[in-house]
Amino acid sequence: MDSSINENPSPTRPRWRKVAYGGMQPGFDDNHTDETFLEAMVMNANVVKRSMLKVMQDSVSISQYLCIVALVVLVWTCTLRSTLNENTLLLLDVSLLGLGFLVLILTAEMMSLNLLFHYFINISFFTTGLYVSAPIYQTLTRSISSDSIWAVTVSLLILHLFLHDYSGSTIRAPGALKNPNLTSCISLNASVVASVFIASRLPSRIQVFAIMLFSLQVFLFAPLVTYCIKKYSFQLHLWFSFGLMVLTLAFVYMLHRLLFVLLLGLLVFVTVVCPYWLIRIQEYKFEINGPWDEAKLCFDITE
Amino acid sequence: MGDQKRHRILMVSDFFYPNFGGVENHIYYLSQCLLKLGHKVVVLTHAYGNRSGVRYMTGRLKVYYIPWKPFLMQNTLPTFYGTLPIMRTILIREKISLVHGHQAFSTLCHEALMHARTMGYKVVFTDHSLYGFADVGSIHMNKVLQFTLADVSQAICVSHTSKENTVLRSGLPPEKVFVIPNAVDTAMFTPAPEKLSHNEIVIIVISRLVYRKGADLLVEVIPEICRLFSNVRFIVGGDGPKRVRLEEMREKNSLQDRVEMLGAVPHARVRSVLISGHIFLNSSLTEAFCIAILEAASCGLLTVSTRVGGVPEVLPDDMIVLAEPDPSDMVRAIRKAISILPKIDPQVMHLRMKKLYNWHDVAKRTEIVYDRALGCSNQNLVDRLSRYLPCGGWAGKLFCLVMIIDFLLWRLLQLWQPTEDIEEVPDFSLPNSECPEFKEDGSLSLR
Numbered sequence: 001m002d003s004s005i006n007e008n009p010s011p012t013r014p015r016w017r018k019v020a021y022g023g024m025q026p027g028f029d030d031n032h033t034d035e036t037f038l039e040a041m042v043m044n045a046n047v048v049k050r051s052m053l054k055v056m057q058d059s060v061s062i063s064q065y066l067c068i069v070a071l072v073v074l075v076w077t078c079t080l081r082s083t084l085n086e087n088t089l090l091l092l093d094v095s096l097l098g099l100g101f102l103v104l105i106l107t108a109e110m111m112s113l114n115l116l117f118h119y120f121i122n123i124s125f126f127t128t129g130l131y132v133s134a135p136i137y138q139t140l141t142r143s144i145s146s147d148s149i150w151a152v153t154v155s156l157l158i159l160h161l162f163l164h165d166y167s168g169s170t171i172r173a174p175g176a177l178k179n180p181n182l183t184s185c186i187s188l189n190a191s192v193v194a195s196v197f198i199a200s201r202l203p204s205r206i207q208v209f210a211i212m213l214f215s216l217q218v219f220l221f222a223p224l225v226t227y228c229i230k231k232y233s234f235q236l237h238l239w240f241s242f243g244l245m246v247l248t249l250a251f252v253y254m255l256h257r258l259l260f261v262l263l264l265g266l267l268v269f270v271t272v273v274c275p276y277w278l279i280r281i282q283e284y285k286f287e288i289n290g291p292w293d294e295a296k297l298c299f300d301i302t303e
Numbered sequence: 304m305g306d307q308k309r310h311r312i313l314m315v316s317d318f319f320y321p322n323f324g325g326v327e328n329h330i331y332y333l334s335q336c337l338l339k340l341g342h343k344v345v346v347l348t349h350a351y352g353n354r355s356g357v358r359y360m361t362g363r364l365k366v367y368y369i370p371w372k373p374f375l376m377q378n379t380l381p382t383f384y385g386t387l388p389i390m391r392t393i394l395i396r397e398k399i400s401l402v403h404g405h406q407a408f409s410t411l412c413h414e415a416l417m418h419a420r421t422m423g424y425k426v427v428f429t430d431h432s433l434y435g436f437a438d439v440g441s442i443h444m445n446k447v448l449q450f451t452l453a454d455v456s457q458a459i460c461v462s463h464t465s466k467e468n469t470v471l472r473s474g475l476p477p478e479k480v481f482v483i484p485n486a487v488d489t490a491m492f493t494p495a496p497e498k499l500s501h502n503e504i505v506i507i508v509i510s511r512l513v514y515r516k517g518a519d520l521l522v523e524v525i526p527e528i529c530r531l532f533s534n535v536r537f538i539v540g541g542d543g544p545k546r547v548r549l550e551e552m553r554e555k556n557s558l559q560d561r562v563e564m565l566g567a568v569p570h571a572r573v574r575s576v577l578i579s580g581h582i583f584l585n586s587s588l589t590e591a592f593c594i595a596i597l598e599a600a601s602c603g604l605l606t607v608s609t610r611v612g613g614v615p616e617v618l619p620d621d622m623i624v625l626a627e628p629d630p631s632d633m634v635r636a637i638r639k640a641i642s643i644l645p646k647i648d649p650q651v652m653h654l655r656m657k658k659l660y661n662w663h664d665v666a667k668r669t670e671i672v673y674d675r676a677l678g679c680s681n682q683n684l685v686d687r688l689s690r691y692l693p694c695g696g697w698a699g700k701l702f703c704l705v706m707i708i709d710f711l712l713w714r715l716l717q718l719w720q721p722t723e724d725i726e727e728v729p730d731f732s733l734p735n736s737e738c739p740e741f742k743e744d745g746s747l748s749l750r
Contacts, residue, residue: 019619020461020462020484021619021659021660022659023668024664029481030482030668030671031481037467037477038467040467287436288436290468290471292433292464292465292468292589292612293435294435294588294611295588297519
């Protein structure tokens with residue numbers, strides 16, 4: 001037997017020790033459960049206690065993005081019905097670009113003239129590329145029926161909304177720490193493909209270019225702009241989202257009553273019902289940590 | 304002592320010879336010692352390559368390699384009811400009284416235990432690993448474990464930390480779980496005949512080079528130690544996906560003459576690698592019980608290990624230096640180990656290990672568990688089903704359905720292939736001269 005078992009002078013049996021060596025401990029069965037059993041277990045160590053108001057405020061990012069996508073779909077519908085002509089669209093594009101740049105200049109901390117010039121050059125290349133490849137998009141889906149196109153576009157948009165990274169931006173903002181992960185890249189690609197499908201249904205080349213520019217501007221840069229606004233001032237972010245929601249609801253009301261009801265229902269669900277549901281089911285959260293956990297490395301593995 | 308009841312045990316697992324590993328060795332050594340105690344042991348596992356059918360191993364250990372090929376990580380394809388006919392035949396033919404399953408990750412084990420319970424046999428389950436709770440794989444694995452252990456007679460874990468982990472994962476009452484650790488064959492792992500000189504200190508690492516075994520910690524620790532101590536050399540045995548990183552570290556720091564990479568070391572050569580060193584380094588991130596540490600201690604090496612899982616329970620404090628799984632703390636531990644190295648005598652350590660760990664002791668303690676399991680009352684189907692219902696809202700009913708179908712299939716099989724038609728293997732005892740050699744001090748030498 002191991003000689004380091006402490007023996008009392010009195011005839012009581014030695015204390016039980018949490019060791020595996022030395023065979024069966026004298027006086028104790030192998031299935032003896034000591035008072036120290038599960039002593040080192042820690043429950044719910046990393047669980048964040050949430051308040052309803054904070055969760056509702058955080059859910060505003062989601063409803064804001066839903067409204068942005070709803071506006072894009074609105075513009076697509078109007079263009080496909082020829083309610084909006086190409087000049088209006090081009091004007092819309094340029095004004096959105098200008099607004100975006102303005103927001104970036106006003107809110108970003110590390111904006112220098114060099115960086116701005118760099119962005120401007122990139123945007124020019126991007127626009128030129130789109131203009132040059134517009135004929136390709138125009139004839140891309142000529143042989144496919146419209147129903148398939150609408151179905152695929154709707155599915156892609158749903159995929160895009162489902163996998164979107166609502167807390168940040170896939171295009172890295174200056175100063176953002178998180179790398180984009182796989183699902184946010186998939187969602188971005190889904191939205192781009194949806195835009196291409198819609199653009200391919202339009203008759204004239206200028207229209208195709210204008211709608212592509214509009215869609216890509218919004219899908220690529222809107223998350224960046226909203227991220228910069230949120231980082232700059234949370235109040236501004238809340239007011240901006242609220243204004244955007246009102247605007248979207250007004251436009252959708254003018255278009256179609258049923259869709260308006262659906263959109264309103266969805267926004268209420270996201271902003272009110274989901275936070276309440278989350279807080280209700282948080283009570284059942286049971287996170288277990290203890291000495292049996294796999295150790296986490298405290299350094300990054302650089303390959 | 305009286306005439307102890309002779310048990311007839313069927314060991315079931317996906318992991319057995321010709322693979323080498325913790326579970327495989329455990330089953331083998333435990334079976335050999337139980338055979339020596341007079342019980343009958345039969346092992347059931349899946350086919351390995353061409354190795355299919357019945358084989359006999361040392362001590363007339365009968366192994367059934369059933370003709371199922373492994374499909375993922377040494378596990379057979381879980382077909383729920385596919386193994387019922389062959390299991391029934393083996394159980395009746397060998398007149399088994401108790402089924403002992405090993406390792407929660409083995410699908411064959413879970414299926415076998417389910418069928419054994421349907422047919423009314425008592426079951427014992429041994430868990431050899433630690434699992435988490437949070438990721439998708441663990442959640443499903445724990446649910447399967449909950450199903451299997453809902454109706455088990457007794458359970459065994461290899462360390463106290465493993466017992467806590469198993470109780471939390473499966474919801475078993477703690478009194479049903481016995482802690483019986485693994486042991487080491489001290490006759491095979493003897494220290495070097497002559498004590499090594501301390502001019503140059505050799506640190507041995509033998510493990511699979513994967514993330515789980517802390518290969519990334521090694522990449523950080525080895526250059527630091529080589530920088531701080533000029534007389535320290537490393538020997539790294541083992542292979543795996545992280546070997547590339549270790550080779551890169553070796554190149555980048557120009558340690559080709561101070562770090563020797565051996566590649567995969569076959570089990571028979573492990574002892575010869577161990578006795579060429581002074582210190583054994585184990586950097587795993589999770590271990591239920593670490594047999595490698597026991598092998599190193601039996602060869603007289605001082606161990607430095609990360610304080611994870613069941614490792615603090617394995618060796619007394621003067622034979623092991625523990626560190627947090629953090630490079631700077633591991634460097635501190637190695638420094639301490641180097642400073643206490645002159646006081647270590649490998650022969651004394653080996654003799655202590657002989658007393659601390661012994662497969663015969665493990666077999667005796669397991670026998671007590673078997674006696675307990677056989678003392679459990681028999682239950683009919685309806686009583687047993689009530690044990691599955693608390694497993695979960697949906698899961699409980701699903702498990703009950705699975706067991707009912709298993710029961711019906713068993714009845715069908717009884718009609719189709721009656722019990723009387725299955726030949727039973729006659730018992731015959733082995734003359735003493737053919738037994739494997741067992742030394743008096745309890746160590747087992749296997750020829």
